[in-house]
Every structure is written in C-alpha cells, then in structure tokens.
Amino acid sequence: MSSDANLPIKKPEGEIKLETHDLSLYYDGFHALKNISVYIPARRITALIGPSGCGKSSFLRCFNRMNDLIQSARVTGEVLIDGANVYDRTTDVAALRKRVGMVFQTPNPFPMSIYDNVAYGPRLHGIRERSALDEVVEKSLRGAALWDEVKDTLRKSALDLSGGQQQRLSIARVLAVEPEVLLMDEPCSALDPTATFKIEELMIELMENYTIVIVTHNMYQASRVSQYTGFFLLGDLIEYGDTVQIFENPKDQRTDDYVRGRFG
Amino acid sequence: MSSAQRAWEWFVGKVIRLSGAMAIVFVILIFAFLLRDALPLLRSASLREILLGDTWLPTSEPPKFGMLPLVLGSLYVTVGALIIAVPLGLATAAFISEVAPRWIQEILKPTVEVLASIPSVVFGFLGLLLVGPWLMELLDLPLPVFAGLGSLMLAFMAMPTIVSVAEDAIRSVPTALRENSLALGATRWQTIRRVVIPAARSGIIAGTLLGLGRAIGETMTVLMVTGNAAVIPEGLVGILRPVRTLTATIAGEMGETAYATPHYHALFMIGLILFVITFLTNTIADIAVRRSGGVAQ
Amino acid sequence: MSALPRTSPKVSQAVAFALLWIAAVVVIVPVAAILAIMLLKGGKGLSWELISSVEEGLLPAIAGTAALVALTALISAPFGIAAAVYLSEYARAGTLVRLIRLAIVNLAGVPSVVYGLFGLALFVTLLQLGRCLLAAACTMALLVLPLVITASEEALRQVPRRLREASLALGATRWQTIRKVVLPNALPGIITGLILSVGRAAGETAPILFTGAFYGLTHPFPRSLGDPFVALTYKLFVDATEFPHVEEAEKWATAAVLVALVVAMNLAAAVFRARLRRARRW
Numbered sequence A: 001m002s003s004d005a006n007l008p009i010k011k012p013e014g015e016i017k018l019e020t021h022d023l024s025l026y027y028d029g030f031h032a033l034k035n036i037s038v039y040i041p042a043r044r045i046t047a048l049i050g051p052s053g054c055g056k057s058s059f060l061r062c063f064n065r066m067n068d069l070i071q072s073a074r075v076t077g078e079v080l081i082d083g084a085n086v087y088d089r090t091t092d093v094a095a096l097r098k099r100v101g102m103v104f105q106t107p108n109p110f111p112m113s114i115y116d117n118v119a120y121g122p123r124l125h126g127i128r129e130r131s132a133l134d135e136v137v138e139k140s141l142r143g144a145a146l147w148d149e150v151k152d153t154l155r156k157s158a159l160d161l162s163g164g165q166q167q168r169l170s171i172a173r174v175l176a177v178e179p180e181v182l183l184m185d186e187p188c189s190a191l192d193p194t195a196t197f198k199i200e201e202l203m204i205e206l207m208e209n210y211t212i213v214i215v216t217h218n219m220y221q222a223s224r225v226s227q228y229t230g231f232f233l234l235g236d237l238i239e240y241g242d243t244v245q246i247f248e249n250p251k252d253q254r255t256d257d258y259v260r261g262r263f264g
Numbered sequence B: 001m002s003s004a005q006r007a008w009e010w011f012v013g014k015v016i017r018l019s020g021a022m023a024i025v026f027v028i029l030i031f032a033f034l035l036r037d038a039l040p041l042l043r044s045a046s047l048r049e050i051l052l053g054d055t056w057l058p059t060s061e062p063p064k065f066g067m068l069p070l071v072l073g074s075l076y077v078t079v080g081a082l083i084i085a086v087p088l089g090l091a092t093a094a095f096i097s098e099v100a101p102r103w104i105q106e107i108l109k110p111t112v113e114v115l116a117s118i119p120s121v122v123f124g125f126l127g128l129l130l131v132g133p134w135l136m137e138l139l140d141l142p143l144p145v146f147a148g149l150g151s152l153m154l155a156f157m158a159m160p161t162i163v164s165v166a167e168d169a170i171r172s173v174p175t176a177l178r179e180n181s182l183a184l185g186a187t188r189w190q191t192i193r194r195v196v197i198p199a200a201r202s203g204i205i206a207g208t209l210l211g212l213g214r215a216i217g218e219t220m221t222v223l224m225v226t227g228n229a230a231v232i233p234e235g236l237v238g239i240l241r242p243v244r245t246l247t248a249t250i251a252g253e254m255g256e257t258a259y260a261t262p263h264y265h266a267l268f269m270i271g272l273i274l275f276v277i278t279f280l281t282n283t284i285a286d287i288a289v290r291r292s293g294g295v296a297q
Numbered sequence C: 001m002s003a004l005p006r007t008s009p010k011v012s013q014a015v016a017f018a019l020l021w022i023a024a025v026v027v028i029v030p031v032a033a034i035l036a037i038m039l040l041k042g043g044k045g046l047s048w049e050l051i052s053s054v055e056e057g058l059l060p061a062i063a064g065t066a067a068l069v070a071l072t073a074l075i076s077a078p079f080g081i082a083a084a085v086y087l088s089e090y091a092r093a094g095t096l097v098r099l100i101r102l103a104i105v106n107l108a109g110v111p112s113v114v115y116g117l118f119g120l121a122l123f124v125t126l127l128q129l130g131r132c133l134l135a136a137a138c139t140m141a142l143l144v145l146p147l148v149i150t151a152s153e154e155a156l157r158q159v160p161r162r163l164r165e166a167s168l169a170l171g172a173t174r175w176q177t178i179r180k181v182v183l184p185n186a187l188p189g190i191i192t193g194l195i196l197s198v199g200r201a202a203g204e205t206a207p208i209l210f211t212g213a214f215y216g217l218t219h220p221f222p223r224s225l226g227d228p229f230v231a232l233t234y235k236l237f238v239d240a241t242e243f244p245h246v247e248e249a250e251k252w253a254t255a256a257v258l259v260a261l262v263v264a265m266n267l268a269a270a271v272f273r274a275r276l277r278r279a280r281r282w
Helices: A056-063 A093-099 A114-124 A130-143 A163-175 A193-206 A219-225 A243-248 A253-259 B003-020 B022-043 B047-052 B068-099 B102-117 B120-139 B147-171 B175-183 B188-199 B201-217 B220-225 B236-240 B246-256 B262-295 C009-045 C048-052 C059-090 C095-109 C112-126 C133-158 C161-169 C174-203 C232-241 C248-279
Strands: A016-027 A030-041 A045-049 A073-081 A100-103 A181-185 A211-215 A228-233 A236-242
Touching: A016 A056, A016 A211, A030 A056, A030 A211, A030 A228, A030 A236, A045 A056, A045 A219, A056 A073, A056 A100, A056 A181, A056 A211, A056 A228, A093 A100, A100 A163, A114 A130, A114 A163, A114 B188, A130 A163, A163 A193, A163 B175, A193 A211, A193 A219, A211 A219, A219 A243, A228 A243, A228 A253, A236 A243, A236 A253, A243 A253, B003 B022, B003 C059, B003 C174, B022 B047, B022 B262, B022 C059, B022 C095, B022 C112, B022 C133, B047 B068, B068 B102, B068 B147, B068 B188, B068 B201, B068 B236, B068 B246, B068 C009, B102 B147, B102 C009, B102 C248, B120 B147, B120 B220, B120 C174, B120 C232, B120 C248, B147 B201, B147 B220, B147 B236, B147 C009, B175 B188, B188 B201, B188 C009, B201 B246, B201 B262, B201 C095, B201 C112, B220 B246, B220 C232, B246 B262, B246 C112, B262 C095, B262 C112, C009 C248, C048 C059, C048 C248, C059 C095, C059 C133, C059 C174, C059 C232, C059 C248, C095 C133, C112 C133, C133 C174, C161 C174, C174 C232, C174 C248, C232 C248
Parallel strands: A045 A211, A045 A228, A100 A181, A181 A211
Antiparallel strands: A016 A030, A016 A073, A228 A236
16 A cells, blocks of 8 residues: 555546546645546546545535635636536636536525525526426426425425425525536535435435535445545545445555544 | 622612613603604694695794695605615625725725715705706706705715615625525626525615615705705606705704794604604614524524 | 527626626715815815914814814713613613614614704703703714714623623622723723714704804803804804805815814724724734
8 A cells, every 4th residue: 555646546437527637726825736637427426535624625616616706716727527628718607507516515595485496597597487497496306305395385485494405405406407517515514314314315316317526524425325436635636436445445545544534 | 798899789780771771761752852842733733734734834924834845845855865875875885795896895985984974064065065056057957956956965975874784784695695606607796686685685675774764864964955945846847946854944943933832843743753754764674684684694 | 498588697797797886986986076176175265264263263163063072972971881881791682672772773863953852852941951062962962872882882792701701700790890801991992982973973963053053152162061152063054054255265164174073083983993903912
C-alpha cells in the first residue's frame, strides 16, 4: 500500500457523463481543491467521502457552478459534461443548472404550496399550461416517492411537511426540471434513519435515468448506495474507484484508515 | 443582604417595571387628551356634518366644520407620494440587497440615512423655493404650490422608511432559498422575483404601511408646498391644484385659535382622526413585521 | 419545452436590472443635488456676521435649538433608559411585553403635529407651563422617547450574557449587576443612540409650533425654562412662508446651517459607533 503519491485515476468502463481535468479551486489564497482529475460514469451513483472541510462539497459545486456565487472563489482546469467544458465563457449557467440538478444538505422548501414548489422550475423554463404543469408535478412527486403522501394536500404550504418529506420535495423539485445529473450534498444529514432509508431507496430507483453524485459523511451510506467512490482529504482526491474495492481493499493507507474509522 | 438593601432592590425593581409600562401609558394618555378636547366639538356640529361636510370654514359665522376636503386632501397627497415612493423604495431595497456591487451599496445606504435625517421643514423650503417654481414653469401651472408637489416631496421623505424595512426583510430571506432557486436553473432576476420577494412579502408590506403612516402624518412639508386651499380636489387634474391636508390644517390654524372654542375642538378632532389612522396602519405594519420574522426561520 | 413564445429569462433579467439601477440613480441624484445646491446657495449667504448677529442673525435660533435638544435629552434619557432596562433585563416574554412593544411602535408613528396638540393640552394648558422652552422640551422628549428606548435596549442587549452571569455568580443582586456591570458596558452604545434620537428634536417643527416657539422675541435668548424661544426649524419655516422681505440668501443660509447641524449629529453618532465597535473587547 502506498500513501505518498495519489494513485493514477482509472477510467471506469461504460459511458462517461462528467469528468474533470486538473481542476483546482481557490478561495482567496487558499487552495481548496488540488488538481482533481476524475471520470464519473453515466446512470450510476458515485459517492464522495472524506472528513469535513476536505473539499468534497466544493468539488460537487463545480459541476453546476454554484461556486460562482462565492466572490472569492476561482477555478482553474476543466469540468466537462458530455465532453463540453462547463467553465467555458459561452456556457449558459442557468441552462447548465437545469441539466445538473442539486439537492442540498438541508431541505429548503420555498414558502409556497407543495404544488408551487414543484412547479417552480418548469414555470421558470416556460411551461404555463395548467395541464402540462399538473402532469409534471405528479410525475416528479411520484418520482420522489412523495405523491401518495401529499396528493390531497398539494395546495398546502410546503413548510408544513416533515423534514424527510421536505427533502423528498426538494428532490421532486429538481426532478421537475428534468435534469440529467443529480448532485446531492449530504442529502440525509438532517434526517432520521427512516427518512434516510426512504431517500436511499429512492436514489437507487433514480439511478436508472440519472447520473447521481452524492457527497456523504456516512460511509455506510456510501457503501450501501454507490457503485463508485472517491475519497477526499485536504483538497486532494486520494483514491477513486469501484465502491467495493475502496471499502474492502483500498490501495492507499489513508483511505484504509478512513474507511476503517481510524480518523474522520 | 441587609433588609435596607433588600428594600432598595425591591424599590428599584418597581420603578423600572413602572417605566417599562410607560409607553403604554403615554399612548393611552395621548388618546385620552385628544378625545377630551375633540369631543366637545359634537356640541357645535354633528358627526355626520364633520365627517361628510364639504365646507371647512371654522371662523365664519356660523362656522362650518366639514372635514371631507381635508381628508381628501390628505388622501390625494399621500396616495401620490406612495405611487412615487413605493416602487422606487422597493426597487432601491432590492437593488441594495441583491444586485448592487459593494461600493454602490456603501454609497446608497448612507444616502438613504441622510435622506431620513433631513428635517421636513427643509423639504418644504426646497419645494417652495426651488422645485415648485421649477415645476410651475415646466408644466405651465397657475401656481407653484399644489398637491403633486407635496406628493413628490413626501415621497422622498417616506422612502427611507420603505427602503430600510424592505431591505431588512429581503436580507433576512435565507441564502439557502436563493441557492435552491439558482440550482434549479433560475436566473438571478427570476430568483429575486419569484422566491426572494414573495418570501419577504410581509416585511415589504410593513415597510409600505410604515411609509404610508409617515406620509399621512407629515406636516411641515405639506403645509408649505400644497397651497392650503380647503377645497375638494377634483379628478386627476386635482394633483396640480392646491389642496389642504389634515396635518397642515392643525399646524396652520392652531396658532390663531383661542382655547376651548369650537374651532379649537375641531382641530383636536382632526388630531384624533390622524391618531386613529396612524394607530391602525402602525399596528397592522407591526403584525406584518412579526410575521415576516417567522418566515426567516 | 414551451409552446408559448416568451421573452428569454436573460433579456428580462437585463431589463429588470437596468430598471433597478435607474431607481438607485433616481434616489441618489436628487439627494446629492439637494445637498450640493444647499451648500452652494447657503454658503454664499453664510457669513460670520449672519451666524453671530443677535438681531438679524441665526445666533438666537442656534441657541434655542441647542437648548431644546439638550433639555429634550435630559428629560427623555432617564425615562427611556429605565424602560429599556425593563425590556432587556427584567421583562419576560408575554402579553405585557408584546403590548409595550406595540405601544412603542405606535408612539413612534404618531404624527409630530399630534404630539404638538398633546403638548398643548397637557403641558401648556393643564399643567399651566404656558408656551415655553420647558413645555416644548417635554413634548419633544415624548416624541423621541420610543427612539431612545429602542436604541438603549439594543445597546443593553449587546452586553454579553456571561458578564451578567459572572456578576450574579459573585452574589450581586440583579440591580447591582445592572448598575455595576450592564449599564457601564452599554453606556457608549446608549449615548450613541441618544445622540441619534434627540437629533430628531433639532429637525422637528410641528411639535414646537404651539408649545413654545416664537418669532420676534423681546428677549432673543431664553433666560429660564419658562421663556419662549426661537429654533432653527421654526425660523426657517417663518422666513420661508411669512416674511418675503427676508433675503433669499439668508433663508438658504438658515437651511444650510440646519441641515449641517442634523447631518453632523448623525455623522457624530456614526463615527462614535464605529469607534465603539473597534474598541469593544468582547
């Protein structure tokens, strides 16, 4: 087992949806991500693990350019979706974010009805007809396994839902804009085990149609749901590969220490 | 602790508790005194004559205490002021908190504060000597004092209130809501219009109501620039003619009114009406502010 | 996706942001213009003679305003600070506090001319003070009271809880803690708030119209609290509306002095507050 240099990144088999080449991120002077190169396969779940502050969330936010909102953040290198650089000057950021949906750590329903929350995205992107909206809302809520619980209360405020329901609503809201990629930033950290289980089940269902990248603190979650796993430490991608291999037979000592719970 | 010390502690506690309730006492006192000096007017005129009468001639023989022209005068000037101040104030608030680069924010915020601190008599003075004559020439008006001039000056006086309350409300909308909206592919403007402003709605309403209260109660400016003609304003062109507001009537006439005459009581009646109007707008605004605090959680 | 033709979100954003920029300009430019014109015209009419002359000049009005502001501060401070101490140190959340806060909001919203009426009815007439400096200052103190309470309460709440706990843990009573620990630490903040609040008194006209302000006094300076006085705001009002023979330059000079005074009080408070923030050790 080596622990000095980072291992060369192996390209997974099959279709590649997202890739980064030499991606670095700086906050003011701080080098938060160091030359990350990775391939993320389509219609699979890729988990990003590592101790807090290691850069995994910052990394996730490069794919939909949410780091743009932080004034001091600067990015170098390439982030590709279907082979096109998202940091290209001509990229339409709003259109990119429509393709690359994101679910945040804490559910944040807008202070409006359940229906309006889900219809928010489609309306943004120009759908006005009632029937079309109804259809999208139902499909998205079904997709997020929430429909049966809320179909009679669509007009009620989304703020009245439970935490787990709110998080599934956030997922439905993302599904409604028909993204290709789902970025999930510790989507279960604010939820109880039952709600977490539901979200995990849902992720496995969604994998058929979406490329999912999930940042998680919870190694069991990563091993339960993902096919590929990347381990981050202090801004470096230490090891990336097949989830089973990472958890059972890591090649780097630091990965081994982390997945065995020796630090974190 | 000695018993003297304990007694002192008890005494101070009582005094402070009493002082705490003082604000309530004063609101009641103001109301009571207005009532006491306003009600005797009902011996000289009926409530119907007072509220619906179209002639205000308090010193003629017999005097006429119809307050309709004054109420409408206040309404004209205030509504005009809000039509200017609300869109401009809300736009400025949204601009400061969502759009402006930092250096512009640093100019705008103190500008709004300076605007808030300029005395109303100075606004009246500027209207009278500068803006009024200039507008008269520009619009070819018969007089340099008219309702719309009052609205214009009042708009700039009510704006700081609207801007600061609305800005607070917009700022207290959690960043996470903005991020969620942007992550769904919304532009910044779509996010402001569809998420931020609706979430800040209560605070925005409160700011508007407080601005309304400020505009209705403003005295010196309107006294100086609206021409003080107690006539019922007519139609849209009325904004270009002189009017007289409730506040200006009190300020303009109380100086020459003898104590406890019907005219004196009539001016207190106007004060009572103003008090009730501002009490209602402020109470509703307060409830709205509290509600907007709830959204932010 | 959509069948309806519509403006692209990009374009609406550009238009909306342009409008917001225009709104900001519409706010900034007139204020800047007003201040510039005021300085220009006022500066021209301003001379040492004008300021210092008792008969023709501004000195009595400046003195009157200063006396009014000082007296207002003296009267409103003890009441306002006591009420703030109650709200921050004694009160527990409940209906009473809710009502007090509503009353404060409403006091702050009562039109200033209505305060004038109240002052006339209570201080001038019922308490038989007559139209004088004291009656005007009492009226004005009431007007600034809600501001003083709010500002003082904020200053008191800035004092960290651990200081109170440390004092109480040493066996100090509640009042001892307030007097020895809370108030001294909050004092600079309270004073800042007081300056800002009573600054309002320098700019108000309506409350003193019928409670004590006069024009053309036999004694240009009040010799006691029972004397009438002239204030800058009142002088500007009368000059502008009733005495067309007063030279325009003098009117502008009066206005400029008044604005300068009010803005200076605001600036002083702002500077004071900024220093305070830097000096704070907790």
